[in-house]
Each structure stands twice: as structure tokens, then as C-alpha cells.
Amino acid sequence: MNNPLLDFTDLPLFDQIKPEHVAPAMDSLLAQSEAALARVSGADFPPRWTEISAVLDVATERLGRAWSAVSHLNNVADTPELRAAFNAALPRITDFWTRLGADERLYAKYKAIDPSTLNPEQQQALRLALRSFVLGGAELSGPDKERFASIQERQAELSQKFSENVLDATDHFAYYANASEIEGLPQDVIQAARAAAQQDGREGYKLTLKMPCYLPVMQFARSGELRQRLYRAYVTRASEQAGEEAVQFDNSAVIRELLALRQEEARLLGYRNFGEVSVVPKMAQSPQQVLTFLRDLAVRARPHAERDVAELRAFASERLQLHDPQPWDWPYLSERLKEERYAFSEQEVKAYFTAPRVLAGLFRIVETLFEVRIQPDTAPTWHPGVSFYRIERSLPGGAAQLLGQFYLDQPARQGKRGGAWMDDVRSRWLRPDSGTLQTPVAHLVCNFAEGVDGQPALLTHDDVITLFHEFGHGLHHLLTQVNERDVAGISGVEWDAVELPSQFMENFCWEWNVLCDMTAHVQTGQAMPRALFDKMLAARNFQSGMQTLRQIEFALFDMLLHTDHEPEQDFLPLLDLVRAEVAVLQPPAWSRSAHSFSHIFAGGYAAGYYSYKWAEVLSADAYAAFEETLSAQGLPSPQTGRKYRQAILEAGGSRPAIESFKAFRGREPSLDALLRHQGMAPIELADPHNREAPNVHRSNWAPAGKLPAADSAGPA
Template identity: 75%
Template structure:
């Protein structure tokens, strides 16, 4: 391997600090050629149809390609520059074309079908089953023009999704408003300080506000200036749409993506893309998903209506707001919460300093899953990135990068991604340990103080850590079903949502809080208020998630891509929402989950997996000790049944191995105060 190109160094961890845009094309030239040669070797008539023989040649080559491309894709998401973006976009069609061709190669498909499952381990059998299914979904049974068209569709979809993502990022980064001090009345002091520092860094007067969450959300929740809230709200909900800068308008991209997905589905013999989407998932059909969402909406609606009525009454009585608008609701909600529970999110935030939160998170992970977490070193892409290792009995189990802070050129939101999977390598016979990325977008510390996290930020951190643990604590040695690989998409949120529950446990919270000025832990009285407020507006929040999920599934089952999609969104809102956004709102235009993130006809997975995660967590509630601390035995059983098993068996089997029964909706409704 070339030593001069960091993307071709596979000795250990990616050399993130050395990768430059000019490395991308030459590295991919080499890796694609090697993968191509490997494919030709294993598909030769004389090559044996044996799992390990194919893995030794083809999987080793494609894993290297995947790791190098993963490094480039990751940098494109967290350290976007015009040069890197250009290199990424130039390479994207070639990489997409290869993976599409690999997944639809009828010669390779024939080799897998010719294998004798009885000669394989249980892990390999599951991986083989998935592979055969994926070949069918990948167009391996198509021929001639249909096969060529399928490949074109994949390439075009990859380009459109990337452009969608770029438009969403660019539209967000393009907005800035320099507020005066008077306009920021009510906005938390740390947010004001950060806004002033941002303006000063540009040599500008005033306070720089952006549409990044750490800037945008506190203004919407706490800013008394209604005109300022409206200004930011309008900019936020019209990003990347026909209502904003035409350079970033995603309207045509959405239509094209939907049309291509429908065409793909029909080529594969399905009626719509929703049917394609559920094949590898737990759900049996799009209709089952739609029924599930509508059932949940019906249960949540009375609670949501009560939430809304309470806000309307409060707004009129205390804030003199007779006709609240969309930019008023977060503010009203926050003020109501302060009155009702006598605390504010700001008061809570002062106790969640980032270092203390991390220490508390590590403590619960170490206790529950019988591991040790330690600081480690690796090349990183930004000075703010940290690297850690997980050990059990002194043995390395996995490692992860933590990139917590929001910054320009970094995609919004939070996510976990894999750097490499656990794999008993067929080429060397050595065990490769898993490595993960945990990425968030939190505010940075100001004036030398540590970063402060909202309680929602803490929940996000625990959520992504749950995904990471699923990837890193696996004991499966077959790459395609180790960790998160091969796990049904609508079950993959179980471990992440499961971890969120610990953010509400007193014995966990008191160990992960320290007031930014006094160092005092979270007072019990404040915690009790937080618990009372835990399900504040859970009806409204549930309906909001269902609105997104139902829109997504209907968009991919009942909608004609040639038609405007906005009327469908309006129809879904008529059916399930109690809070209607204004006509100019364009939330679909930045719905990256479904247009650029793999959740197409799968956004329902969050709600579906919440049923599983709430039920799984109920096992911990049932076995907690008298001191309120979670049972280590239950933690061990959960780790072994769910985390360690990864994708080596269907998710429902792992769930039943842990719970001893099928999941029920009861725990979710109880946790959300809707029982």
C-alpha cells in the first residue's frame, strides 16, 4: 500500500489529520481497481462457492474501499470545505456505481445461492440470508435494460441526496442576523456571550445569531422580542425551499428523488417504495406501519389537545397573546413550564457542564455493562474531538471518537457512524475491534468556562452513545452481522432510546451534575420539578413525530411523485396535528433523514423502536435495588441478549431472549404519561 496517501493506510485508525482533497481520487483509483479485480476473481467459474474463500478475497478488498470512502464521507459531514466537497462529489458516482454493480452481480448472487448453509456457522447463516435478500433488492435478478436503468437510478439518487444535504447545510450557514443588545432580552447569558463573541470574531458590531441549534433554539424559547422570534422562525422553516434563497431550493430535488424511488420499486416488482423499504425491517408491510402510527396518534391526541388548550389559556392570561403564532409556541411553552413547575431549562443547564456529564455517562456505562472507558489517542479532524477506548478485563473491546461542538461546515443534528466493524479477519485470522463516531452539535464553552448542555443535549448524548455501544460491545465475529450491521432498521433505535431513560434517574443525574459556578450537584428539589415536567407536552411531541413518520410513509406509498408534495403534508397535518404551522413553512425541504439519510419510508422506526426500548427499560425498573440503582445482573442480561448479539439473529428474537416475551405498548404509554 502507498505510504504517501493517508487514505491507503489501513494499519490501524484513519489518518484524519493528514487527509487532503487531492488524496481522494488517487486512493479511490487504486481501491476500486483492487475491488474490481477481487470481484472478477471470485466470480470466475472455477472459484469455489465457499463463504471464507469469497470473504478472504472480495470482502477484504471491499472493506478497505468502504473504510477509505467512510473517512472521506465523514470529513465531508464534519469538516466541509469547497475543495473537499468537490473531491467528494467527483468520486461519488464512481463509488456508487461500483457498490450498485456489486450488489446486483448475478454471478456473485449465484455463488451465494450455491452455498450450503449447513456448512456455515449460525452467524454466517444469518449473513448469507441477508446477502441473498439484499441481492434481490439490489437488482441482481434484473436483466438487460432494466438492470442498466436500475444502476442509473442508484447513481442519480446518490447525487441528488448529496445535493439535498449540501443545500440544507448551505442554507443554514448562509443566514446570520446581527442583533442589538435590546433585542436579546430574556435570552440566556451564555447564548448572548457566544453571539457577541461570534460577531467580534468577524469584526462586526452586535450579536451574531444563526440557525444552528445552540443559537436558534434558545432565542425561540426565551427571547422576549416577538419580532426577533418571527424573523428567526421564518428563516428557519423556509431554509432550502422556494420561500428562501433560490440557490438552495430543494423542491425539484425532492420530486426527482421520489420519482426515482418509485421507478426503482416498480423495476424490482413492488407497487411502491414503502414496500421495498419494509422488506429488511421488522414491520410486515407499509399498512401495518400506517395503522400503528394512526393508533398511536389516536391515543396521543386527547393529551395533545389538552396541552394546547393549556398553552392558549396561559398565553392569553399571562402573556397577553390572544392569537399565538408558530414563533410564539416554544416561548409560551417555556414560560408555562416555568410557572407550572417553578424552574427553567436555563436553571437546569447550569448544572450540566460537559466534563461532568461525560464522567456521569461513563460511570453508568461502566457499571451497567461491566467495562472500563479510558481516554485514548488518535489522529483527529478538529482540536475539539476526543478519542476513547472501551476495555473489559484489560482487553480492548472498542474505541470511539466524540465530536460534540457545533461549528461552521459541520452538518447539523447528531449521529453515530461506524469507522470499522468487529471482524475476525479472514485474511489474517486476527480479530479487528470496532470503532465508532459519536457526533453532536452542542454549544461551546464561553469565557473559559466549560460547555453547558441542556437536558435535551444530555439525552441526545446518551442516545448516540446507545448506538455506539450497540456497535462496539458486540461479540459477533462475522462483519456483516456484527454490531449494528444487519440489525433491522426499525429495531436499531432500541439501544439508543433505551439509554435515554437513564437521563431521568436521580442516582445517575446526581453523579453527572456540577453547577458551573459553585460545583454543587443538582438539588433534589430541582430534580423533582424536572420529573414532574418530564411529560410536559408529551402529547404534542408524540403527534409531531407521528406527523413526520406518517408523511414519510404516505409519501412513499400513496403519493404521485409528479404531483406537488405539500398538499399531502397539509392532509397529514389535518389528520394528526393540533398545532398547524403557517402556509409558508417548508419543513420537508430540510427533512434530511428521509431525503439524505437512509430513513426513507422508515422514519416510523423511532416510534416503533420506542415501544421496544420502553419495554426493555421496564425490566430495569422491575429489578432496581432498594437504593434505586439499576441491577448489574439485568444489565448483563441486556448486554448479552441485545448488544452482544448485534445483527446475528432477528431483533425480535434478541428482545424475547431478554424479556422472555413479545413487546407491549404499555411501558411506552406509561413512560410518556399517556397510560
């Protein structure tokens, strides 16, 4: 058999995989996986972890690895032929995983395993497997089971409908502006708008609600009337407030039905509301804990947000003679104020970050803090621009132990999906079939601009942060010391904690003594001047108070909507209450931002939007341990690095994230570090008038006691 997708000797043969290999490989691997599933769920198969794993996991791991290679190529080296082969196989692959996750006989087999025969890692893997079966409805029977399945199906349809409505409502709007209306817009936006109008055979400039057009209009268009026109269209998208001809995209009914189905699903599973279901596989213990967390953060951020608004108002009044700014003025005002205060150009910053120097700096900090060596290595790849590395640990006596390997695909190019991500090629696993230890392998993918005129690629500071972020995910996957595949590295980590190691690494990009060492001007070779860095740092925290409250507003609305709201009732009053509690800038009464809140109605973040802030708090607090132990030269301490590596990175998903966090920090997480990093240290109340600031309408809320307590959450 000459199919490179079926060669599992070592690394994927990326240079040999062709579209025509996909279908036969998937046929064969799916058949093997089906056979394995049938075998282990048979009545005579022993309910023993290692035996099940040696048959089922070995087969499905091959399927997963081969499919991961195909979808990776589809992402980074797309061709029409490969895409066709990928799309043809996709439904069969998805169908198999779905059936596996809901297989009753397999669930019964897992339930029959005696946990006392397992090591702690296996026990955790078994707990997670059983939990996901239960949340998938495996405990239900008869009409309940059927109803559960049809709820899932209907929810998928509604989510799809929700996204389509948002997309169609966004596409539906177009405004052809004249030359005087678009004054102030950046040149590239003007050119694109002109070209779009020409394509429609129209005069003027076509403005739309798509981000690359909408955002610059709100930030730069001098015409308040134009901004108001686009703002109104944007915040009423997919709602009953949109113009008559757009009312077909109204999401009101979709939202109501989704909320009702989620409530019903939660009750079938034995919970009171969907919020309780959502937090089961997460680090947060209960919806109440999330609400308290968000409200604490809101109270602490509020004085800063109020100061942000006061500054904006003063600026508008003094500099632009705008005495009563409206919602469509705020982004414009912010941009003007930001320009005035922190003028520095992205070009200026870029000249200091050459890709090789940044990479060397990243490797150096990782090697020092985590006691590893990163060495260039070779492997079959999909493009000559891809590099491959091994991470090793030095053993006493000079020998090196291989911990893991990774591909680094940096440059943007034709046929490569945008964005940046970490993906696994294979996981660390003490294989139940051969008894050998499989080392982990990762993909790190970015999309950096190529260097021009023979110069090295130049990175923006955002690019540098992205590289560190993805490398953080990579280290979580690669430095794990867990031998059980499903809880090794990132696998099994609660998803409100999974961004801890990635956001943690971002902090180094704001540490002068670390960053300075990674800079060298592309022409002069000189390090970045401190003054430029200080401007970047100040701009980083511009309006952080306002931005924090905006995120909390979304997160609080999301969690309350799924815990403390009857689905058949109108949800708009709830949104008003949330805004009255946390927002410093009130949107107009006709604003309908919930109708396009795709994260929670179409994106898997229902009762989970808080996760963004949650993980930010964890990573900032973890990083603070390094700030507390900086050396005399201002460099992070290797002792703290070792502790972090062992407690967080090596432990992976083998225990709850809170235990790993406490093992590292010796205490519960705290909000302090995040607030400090974002320039929100407690405001001194020297001026007693500042005391008036907090405007929290707490009495509007249902008493906390109405919500379930942490210890009572769980299937009835």
C-alpha cells in the same frame, strides 16, 4: 513503502497520516479491491463463502479502513490540503462501492453458495447481501434493468434539486426589521441581525428563515405581525404559495416526479408501492403495521395534546389577553408558559456537570451493568485532547480479555465538524485470511465547550444525554460477540432499530439515583439538589402530547403518501386528511410544509420517517425492564444488564431485531413505557366531559383492507 495508510498491523497511525498519503494509498487499495473483485467473480472461482471472503472482504476491508481513517481526519482535523485530497479521492471510492453492490457476476456467485455449508451468522450475512443485491435491481434484465438504473439516476438528481430549492428559497428571504419590531429577541440574535444588515449596507436588523434566526423570532418576538410575516414565508418555502419572485423554487413538480419514479421502481421490483420496498430492510413488517403503530400512538397521545392546547389557550387569554391565538402565536405562547412554569437556567444546571465526573459516572454504570472494565490506554491520535480506552472482561482467575477499544474526542475546536457521532474504526471479525479474531474499535466524537480558567469542562444536560447516546452506539459496536463482520455489532441491524441501544442509554440521564452520582458543583463540590432535577424533569415533558402528534402527522403523511396515494394526483388533500385525523392545531390553508420536507424527498427517509418514533418506543420499553428491577437503593440491576447485553448488544445484526428484543423482554414491544416516560400515562376519565376529547376522523381513511397484509408483502 512508507505510507501509514497502508499499515494494517494494528490501529491507524493517525499521528503520521498526511494529505499526500491519500492519493497513493487509495490508488493501491482500489487496485487491490478491483483485482479481488475480478478474481472472485471469475468463472473458475468456487462459490464458497469463506473463500470469497478471504479474497474480496479482506481487500475491501482494507480499503474501507483506510478510507474511514481519512474521512475521520477530514471530520475532526480539517485542513485545506486534507480536504482537497479527500474530495479528489471521494468519487472513485463511491464509484467502486456502487459497482461492487451491483456486480452481476458477484451476485451470481453469492447466489450459488449453498447456505447449508454456512454457520447461522454467515447465513444471515448472506441473506442480507442477497437482499441488498435484489433491492439494487440485480434480478432485473434487459430494458427493465436499464429503466431501473435511469430511475435511480433521475431520483438522485431530483433529490438534489429538492434540497437546492429548499436552500435557495430559505436564503432568498430577508426582512429588515426596525428596532421596535424586534422587541423581545435575545441579545445575541439582535447583534447577529444588526451585523447581517450592516454587511448588506442596510439599516435595521436582517431577519432570515435560517434556524438560528427564525426560531428565536417565533419564540421571543413580541410583535405578532413580525412573527406572522416570518411564519408565512417559512411554511410556504419552495411552494407555489411563496411570493411571485420566489416561485422559481417551487418543489411541486419535483415531488410529483419523485413519487411517480418511486412507484415505478417499486413495481419493477415486484412490489405494489414504495412503502412496501422501504420496509423490506427494516424491522417493521409492512406499511400496514407502521400505520397501525402510528395510529395507536396518536390515540393514546391525543388527550394529552388536547390538554396541552387547552392550557396554552387559557394562558394566552388570561395572561396575555390573546383570545384567538393564530398559528404564529403558538411557539411564542409556549415559550412564555414554559418560562413561567419551569424557570431554571442552563448555567445553573451546567455548574453541576463537570466532564470528568460525568465520564466517570458513565463508565461506572456501564461497568456495573455490562460486567466490563474500562481502562485508559494509549494509541496514536490526531490531537492531544483525544483519549483512548480499552474495554475488557474479567476472566476467571483474574486475567482480562480485550473486547474492544475506543477513541473519545470530546472538546469542540477549530477544524472539527459540529455535532456528535459514533463511527467504526474496524469491526469484530474472525478473519478468513489469518484465522485470528479482530477486536472492534470505535470513534466517539462530541463537541463540548472547553473549560475556562483552568476549570474542568462543564456540560449542559443535553451534552450529558448526547454522550450517553453516542456511548450506546459505541457499546453496540464494541460488545458484540458475533464473528461475522457484516452482521457484527451495528452492521446488519435494521435501521429503524439501530437507535435502540443509543436512545436506551439516554434514559440513565433521567434516573435520579444514577444522575445524582455524576454531579458535583464546580465550586462547592455539592451534588445537584433534587428540586432542580425535578424542574428539569417537568420541563422535559412540557407539551409532549403536542410534540408527539406533530411527529405522527409527519410520519403518517409520509407512509400514506408512499402506499395509498396515486402519484399523478395532488397530494395536498392527503395532507389535509392526515391533519384532520391527528393534528390538534390546524395550520392555515396556505401552509405548504410538505414542500420543504427534506427528510423524505431528499434525505433517505422516504416511507421511513416513522423510524424515529419506532426506535423511541423500543428503547423506552427496553429501559422499562430496568425500571421494573431497580434495587432497594433505586439502582439498575446487573442481572437485567447482563440479559440486555446478551440479547441486544452481543447479538448485533446476527438476527432480526424483533428476535433480539423478544429474547430480552420475553414479549412484543409495547407503547406504554414511552408514554409513561414522556408524562403521558392514561388520563383518568373522572370527568365524563373528557370523553368528548378524541376527535379522530377515522372514516376519512381508506379501509385498512386496501393496504397489503404483512404476509403478502414481497416480490411477486
